[in-house]
Amino acid sequence: MSDLSVKICSVEFSNPLIAASGTFGFGREFSEFYPLSTLGGISCKGITLAPRDGNPPPRIAETEGGILNAVGLQNPGVDHFISEDLPWLKEQNTRIIANIAGNTQEDYCAMAEKLSDSDVDFVELNISCPNVKSGGVQFGTSCESVGAITDAVKRHCKKPLMVKLSPNVTDIAEIAKSAEYFGADVISMINTLTGMRIDINTGRPIIRNNTGGLSGPAVFPVAVRMIWQVYNAVKIPIVGMGGVSTWQDAVEMLMAGASALQIGTVLFSDPYAPVKINEGLSRFMDDRGIKSVSELTGSVKPW
Amino acid sequence: MKYDSRPFRLVRNEQLADGIFDWTVENDTIPALASCGQFANVKVFGRTLRRPISICDADERSLRLVFQVKGEGTRLMSQMKVGEEVEILAPLGHGFELEKGKRYCLIGGGIGVPPMLFTAKQCENPLVITGFRDKSLVILQDDFRNAGAELVLTTDDGSAGRKGFVTDVLSERIGEIDEVLACGPIPMLKAIYSVCKGKVKCQVSLEERMGCGIGACLVCACKQKPKDGEAFMSQVCRHGPVYNAEEVFFDE
Numbered sequence: 001m002s003d004l005s006v007k008i009c010s011v012e013f014s015n016p017l018i019a020a021s022g023t024f025g026f027g028r029e030f031s032e033f034y035p036l037s038t039l040g041g042i043s044c045k046g047i048t049l050a051p052r053d054g055n056p057p058p059r060i061a062e063t064e065g066g067i068l069n070a071v072g073l074q075n076p077g078v079d080h081f082i083s084e085d086l087p088w089l090k091e092q093n094t095r096i097i098a099n100i101a102g103n104t105q106e107d108y109c110a111m112a113e114k115l116s117d118s119d120v121d122f123v124e125l126n127i128s129c130p131n132v133k134s135g136g137v138q139f140g141t142s143c144e145s146v147g148a149i150t151d152a153v154k155r156h157c158k159k160p161l162m163v164k165l166s167p168n169v170t171d172i173a174e175i176a177k178s179a180e181y182f183g184a185d186v187i188s189m190i191n192t193l194t195g196m197r198i199d200i201n202t203g204r205p206i207i208r209n210n211t212g213g214l215s216g217p218a219v220f221p222v223a224v225r226m227i228w229q230v231y232n233a234v235k236i237p238i239v240g241m242g243g244v245s246t247w248q249d250a251v252e253m254l255m256a257g258a259s260a261l262q263i264g265t266v267l268f269s270d271p272y273a274p275v276k277i278n279e280g281l282s283r284f285m286d287d288r289g290i291k292s293v294s295e296l297t298g299s300v301k302p303w
Numbered sequence: 304m305k306y307d308s309r310p311f312r313l314v315r316n317e318q319l320a321d322g323i324f325d326w327t328v329e330n331d332t333i334p335a336l337a338s339c340g341q342f343a344n345v346k347v348f349g350r351t352l353r354r355p356i357s358i359c360d361a362d363e364r365s366l367r368l369v370f371q372v373k374g375e376g377t378r379l380m381s382q383m384k385v386g387e388e389v390e391i392l393a394p395l396g397h398g399f400e401l402e403k404g405k406r407y408c409l410i411g412g413g414i415g416v417p418p419m420l421f422t423a424k425q426c427e428n429p430l431v432i433t434g435f436r437d438k439s440l441v442i443l444q445d446d447f448r449n450a451g452a453e454l455v456l457t458t459d460d461g462s463a464g465r466k467g468f469v470t471d472v473l474s475e476r477i478g479e480i481d482e483v484l485a486c487g488p489i490p491m492l493k494a495i496y497s498v499c500k501g502k503v504k505c506q507v508s509l510e511e512r513m514g515c516g517i518g519a520c521l522v523c524a525c526k527q528k529p530k531d532g533e534a535f536m537s538q539v540c541r542h543g544p545v546y547n548a549e550e551v552f553f554d555e
Contacts, residue, residue, distance in 0.1 A: 025519035029541070032305035032517070045521070053526075053536045058512040060522040062352045062376070069514070074521050074536050206512075216351045268515045269346055269353055271392070272308050 002285035004278060006040065006260050006293050008237050009160040009185050011121050013040035013095050013260060016250070016281075016293050017274045020241050020264030021046055021099035021124065021164075022071065026085040027092060033271045038278070041095030043188075043262055044081065046126050048100070049107045051077040061197045061206035066216030066243070067265055068195050070209035073101055073129060078111045082118050090119045097162065101126040105139075105149055109156040116158035123159045125150065125184075128166030128191035129213075140166040140191075143178035154183035162186040162239060165230075167193050167219075172226045173233035180234045187230060188239040188262065190223045216265040217243045224256045231257025231298050245273065247280025254296040307332060310388040311366070316381070319369065321439045323414070324381045325359075326368040333393055337361040339422035340398025340484075340508055340545040343368055344516035346390035347376045354380060355513050355540070357486070358394060359417035359443075360424070366393060369417035369442065395516050396544050399506055401425055405481040408432065409452070410469050410495055412487025416443055418508060422484055423452045430480060431455070434469040434491070438462035470494045477502055484508075484545075489553060496548040505548040511539040518542075526552040 004015035018041040024030055027042050036042065054074025061068045076084070081098065089096050098120040102108040108125065115123050127140035127149055139149045150163055163179040165172060167190040176187050192213025197206045205211070223242025231238055240258025244250055245266040253261055266273045281293075290296060315327035337358050343366060344353040354376045360367035372378050383389070399422050401407070408430045411419040416433050420443055423429050431452040435441050437460050447454045455472050456464025465472070473483070473495060485495045486508035499505035514520035518541030527537040527550050534552075537543065 023515070023520055025521070029515070029517040029519040033308075034304065054521065054524060057522070057524045059524060060352075060512045060514050062350065065351065067351050067514070069520075069522055071521050071524075074524065265351060268520065269351060270390075271306075271515070271517070 002282055002290060003292055004282060008239070008259055009122075011095060011160065015040040015278050016254070016260040017277060018043055018095070018097065018239065018260060018262045019267070019274075020262035021097075021126065022069075023264035023267050026081070027089055030267070030271060031092065034275060036092035036094050039094050039274050040260065041097055041121070042089065043097040043099050043124055044085070044089070045075055046073050046099045046101045046129060047075045047078050047081045047111070048073055048102060049078055049111055051075065051080065056208045058206060058208055059212075061212065063195065063197060063214065063216075063218060066214050066218035067268070068197055068207055068212035068214055069192070070207045070212035072209065078114055082114060086118055086120065095121045097122040097124050099124040099126050099164070101129050105152050108149060108153050112153045112157035116156070120159060122162050122186070123153075123157050124162040124164050124188055125153055126164050126191075128164050128168075137166050137168065140175075141169050143174050146175050147178040147182040150179045150184050151182040160185040162188045164191055165189040166191050167222060167226055167242075173229045176230040176234050180236050184236060186237050186239055187234065188241065189230060190219070190226055190242045193219055193222065215243065217245050219243045220245075220249060224253055227253060227258055228256040228300065244277070247277045247284065250277050250281050251284055251296060254293065255298070255300040257298040257300075259294065259297050306392065311391045313383055313385055313387050313389055314365070316383060316385055318381075319442045322372045323440070323442055324370055324372065326370070326380075327365050328368065328389055328391060329365045330391075331364060333391075334361045334366045335363045337366060337394040337421075338398045339401075339425050340418055341394040341396050342544060343391050343393035344395055344513070345380060347379050350376045350379070352376070352514065353392065353516060355395075355516055357418035357508070357544075358421055360421045360446075366391075369414075371414040392516060396540055397542060399484050399508075399545050406430070406479065408473065408476070408480040408483045410434070410473065410483060410485040410487070412469060412491040413440065415485075415487030415491075415508070418486050419484070420446050420450065423447055423450045428453065430476060432457065432469045432472045434458070434487070435463070436460070468494070470498055473498050482506070492548070493553050496553075499548065506545050507548045507551070508544045509539050509546060509551065510544065513540050516540045528552070
């Protein structure tokens with residue numbers, strides 16, 4: 001049996017699959033399907049300094065090979081997360097990543113400070129949410145703003161810092177380099193691609209927010225390309241995501257340069273996907289005599 | 304674990320009316336757990352999202368799911384063949400809460416009618432009011448009669464049953480009943496609640512575009528104000544689909 005464990009910033013994950021933020025809540029619902037230790041880690045629903053109601057519904061629309069969503073960061077706030085959700089999550093024998101989003105740089109720093117004294121394993125800086133009016137992606141679309149927020153949060157954060165990048169940019173490799181230069185320990189990528197669907201009978205956008213974030217198999221090739229570009233531009237590890245649905249997708253994204261993976265949208269059609277992907281990945285590694293997941297990372301042989 | 308990954312088998316797939324299909328699916332363990340007002344989330348090959356369908360009826364080994372073809376996913380469902388395996392997550396959500404000794408009035412509008420059949424079977428001598436746009440969409444009338452319900456049919460244009468709305472009947476008969484249970488389009492639910500308000504309790508089953516179906520992804524939001532608590536954004540798939548009408552904000 002091959003070893004599926006991966007180490008990122010000296011934190012060991014039992015396997016490379018991490019639930020992607022926003023698709024898994026704080027884990028309780030999925031614990032009714034399998035022990036959460038099935039996953040290497042959980043990136044929790046994005047949290048903000050104060051609780052948020054999120055956007056009015058509808059918040060989701062199906063697209064060919066994907067979905068658009070615009071939840072708008074509905075969450076109970078960082079204090080509630082630390083006191084009510086985190087203690088339970090820490091008993092589940094999996095790594096916990098707190099995903100934080102803010103309106104201002106001060107919000108991000110205040111949350112990083114609170115989380116520094118908690119039991120989370122990583123802080124993931126969400127500067128790529130396309131579905132809120134202020135904050136979110138406005139911090140994530142230029143090298144200067146990504147550098148500035150990474151630098152500021154890093155000074156307040158005692159946990160390893162994962163910076164989650166937006167694909168809605170001209171040159172993602174330059175942005176990744178800026179995050180690395182200003183102290184990011186890990187890059188996670190990609191967040192959703194901004195999209196839109198219109199109901200032709202009513203003339204109204206299907207999503208009440210008008211636009212939403214596209215995820216699912218439709219974005220997978222974009223994610224693979226971007227991860228490969230960033231892998232060739234930075235030295236810090238990459239946690240890859242974007243449409244991973246099968247074990248073959250997992251192998252492909254690891255080959256492009258990811259050290260671990262987040263999976264999200266596939267959980268909506270198949271909550272058991274992590275079990276199946278890990279089984280397939282393990283078989284593939286056994287068949288090829290690959291002893292560690294890290295051997296796959298960046299192993300693509302480009303033409 | 305609460306859920307089970309074993310698939311169901313499609314044993315019946317018939318067209319009931321224009322664009323309305325009637326499935327029976329079998330599985331050894333799950334159907335027995337269903338209660339009225341809950342739903343099933345059906346995996347459709349090649350689609351990114353499952354399709355949430357209300358449970359029309361259930362017994363020890365089978366679920367009956369009656370659905371309307373609204374888009375590509377439900378069209379694919381309507382074309383599935385008897386004998387095929389189907390992945391279904393069920394039973395999901397919070398259904399109708401029933402008390403012994405009450406006379407219930409069950410109201411269904413259009414594709415909101417099917418879940419009221421399973422509900423009618425749990426009630427004693429219920430008054431069932433079903434409303435449809437016209438004759439071509441009328442379904443399940445014999446099923447309700449066989450379940451022992453007192454049945455009233457209305458259509459918007461009078462092409463079958465009484466001409467008018469379900470609320471016309473409800474207004475006349477509200478003195479005879481203790482509580483209303485309803486499922487259908489939002490304007491109908493609002494009209495029903497305005498008749499019930501201050502007179503009898505009312506539970507409504509809501510519909511919203513869903514993602515995971517289990518309460519994790521937060522896409523099917525509905526503002527809810529519990530009687531003794533603060534208003535919050537609840538999930539239709541988990542806190543609902545059935546709510547006390549006085550606790551939901553229909554317009555937000």
